[in-house]
Amino acid sequence: MKIKILSSILGLILSVSAFGAQTEGNGNFQEKLASFETQGGKYGIDSVKCITELSLYQEAFKQWKKSNYKSAIVNEFIPHWRWVFLNCPIASENTYVNGLKIISYYLKKATNDEEKNAYLDTLMMIHEARIKYFPNHYKTGRSQIGSLKGKMGIDLFMLAPERCEKAYNILKESVEMEGSKSSTAALVYYFRATIKMVKSGKADEELIIDTYDEISSIVDQNLIKYKDKAKYLSQWENVKGNINNTFEPYATCDVLVKIYSKKFEANPSDIVLLNKITKILKKKKCTKSDLFFNSTEALYNAEPTPESAMLMGKMNIEKEAYKDAAKYYLNAVDMIEDPLEKADIYSDLGKIYYKLNDYITARSYARKAIALNPADGMSYILIGDLYAASASKCGTNELTKKVAYWAAVDKYYQAKRVDAELTELANKRISTYSKHFPQMDVIFFHDLQEGASFTVECWINETTTVRAAK
Template identity: 40%
Template sequence: MKTKRFLVIAVMIGMAMSVNAQEASESKYGADSVACVTNLSIYGEAYKQWESNKFAPESISMEMVKAWREVFLNCPRASQLIYTRGEKIMDYFIRTNPKDKDAYIDTICMMMDNRAKYFPVDPKTGGSQVANIMGRKGLLIYTYNKNRYEEAYNVLKDAVAMDPSQLQGAYIDAYFKATIDMVNNDKAEKMTVINVYQELSEVLDNNIGALAETEAELVAAKEDAEASGDADAVSGFDKQIEKNEKNININKGVKSNLDNLFQPYASCEDLIKVFSAKMKETPDDVVLLKRITTILDKKDCTDSKLFLDAAVRLNELEPSPEASYSLGVKFFKDRKWSDAATFFEQATKTDNNDRKYRAYRNLGMCYENMGSLSRARDIYRRAAQVDPTNGEPYLLIAMLYAGSAKQFSGEIESKAVFWAAVDKCLKAKAIDPSCADKANGLIRAYTAAFPSMETIFFNDYSEGQSFNVGGWIGETTTIRAKK
């Protein structure tokens, strides 16, 4: 009986909404402020009690739900807590009454629409939060009932169109899964998956790029605080850096999941087949050409004629860093290092941090292949500045150092490059745990090339002593013996 009464309350919200929403006063506490404040107090205190009991099913209060409903209907401007707490209430009903979940999902949708209507501004930032609210609406629809994927897809699609920067990782993940459901159920063409994949990849790349810039600013501010001896400020920056790094890893995790979900649609054969047909229809569509070159590059399908045709046409129609990058990739594949370097240099002027990073990385590889090792290292360092959380540039520098051992004569000098190389590997995995396996593999190889303790001793050095690696490397490292 109690469950049925709860269901009636949830459904009644939908029945009463059209009437009561019109009657609700424009004031914060509605037409009857006394009743609103009373109900706020009743449901608020009861909710806190329920929360203190870890939202145990047996401790939910019927009076709380009734009071919450009255507040929701009659003074929807009273507080954002009406909506965040309402989510928790509806979540309880859905979990305990799964057969009636659609009625509760409808109520959640109504709540989200009201929250966007009455609280469009984020009180913390002063900016719009409507896209974020709609993103959450789409996520909850998809989470609670995957059969409503089309509804979730449309809500999330609109949220991305409003402001993609507001979308959290979970929203992006749900949007892509709903997109795949649309295609698998013949409600969208296969190209939709490709388009949404690129769109969301760009959102995540921009998020990661913005967070990387924030990280660099925080690290610089922390260094200033350390120099001035402000311990409290240093502690504060450490917490901000930790939070920022957590957000970077979340975005990278979502991006990795997106790549995995896209994999069944990402064979070069399938991509080329789909894109070739589209390019034949609209060969001068700049948006399409960018999509073709970007995705074929990401999926390492750049040996195809389609990639070259799209890259050349894009550069003719709209010369840009993005077009230059695509041509750079093609020349790189053809081992035309000088030509590739020219285009990658132009590509570094892009505003897209992910593309900027890859342009610098590839430019460094061009100089490395041309034998300009010092220049290659400088470029890899630029790549590291663009993405301070990426360990790859340091691994590339490590391989540069180790590969130049034959340029140095002397028992110690020729081995010192491996000390410097290991230093870079250690730094790489310290800032980027995702590259730890590769870094550890290189460390094992390079430590095997360390000089023996006897060699160090007979050259009048000792383990742990500082050593300056000469030549173009010009770095100070620490003497270590092969174990």
């Protein structure tokens, strides 16, 4: 008896699918849907029968819903739902919402591939019909096509992962349409479909990286958008973790460099490609590769920006090519208007010239940084370090070879005054270099007194206070 009922129901479903939906490759959903007509307005040509059939199936559907979609009553009302679906397709959007529930119920009970494919094709046709007849959200009036395609792609991938290419294309279209408004589920399944495409040999590994880059951008936008809304923030953080975990096997520097080296060699002046390469390699901390350096340099030469100039500067610092690093930092500072950003670059330039043993220039940039950002304690630390490093070179006797430490310690005190977070660092230096102050007997020998003013000469030329070693 059960088999007989199921066969009867399958016959009804197949009649809905009679437009040609047998397998993925046979028939076009749009062609099938083109056969639907909406003559006669909302309730079709026979409005009385439409309203009657609509009422019959909806009342029974409510009872089925109360059974948690398990009751056999679905077998009784499906003919009424089918009539509404075929004859008055714009009567209610719930025809499609409920239809997806109904067909999913039978899909789970399918006993062979033929039945499964028939139900699945019907499910896809219901999705397409909803998109065709209800392209806009009933409340907002805005397009919901992208969102509905997302749901369609998720269903197809979950129920038939072997149809990953079709699911991927649907989900890709959804994400392209929705952008930052894409649902978290659509993004997760879009990435899963991408992985499946590569594993099944239908795409290269590069697609995984491109899709990851696309999805990551959307996730990051939403993390910023919902930073003050804990519930939504948690959802997006979970998506980020899910995507990153899935991507991990493909995120090694060796894989990334291998994939993008070929593309870089083929198109070394493609700005879009260069941006993509530098972004993904930087994100995955593959910045020590030749590819990263070469692509960043090419990007800077093609389209100089403060960011690319700074990046080139940092890479040259890592290579200890300090003169080249200084050149890029100077180019960057010329392109920046924000005073605090300029201050940061000047501070970095000070450190670079310290490495080049050009203490006068190093101090000059540190002072420029402080002028733009008086709270820049690290630049005071740098000047102190410059003075301490010069002490023995700036004197000829036991006193003058140590007076630079007075000036150095003065700068460390200034550092912690303007930036309390530097207190520990500054105190360590104060403790270290206070021990290098001249001894009390040396101070007396040179006819000086503690607390008196003293001008440190040499290149330093700072007035400080006489102090004995501690």
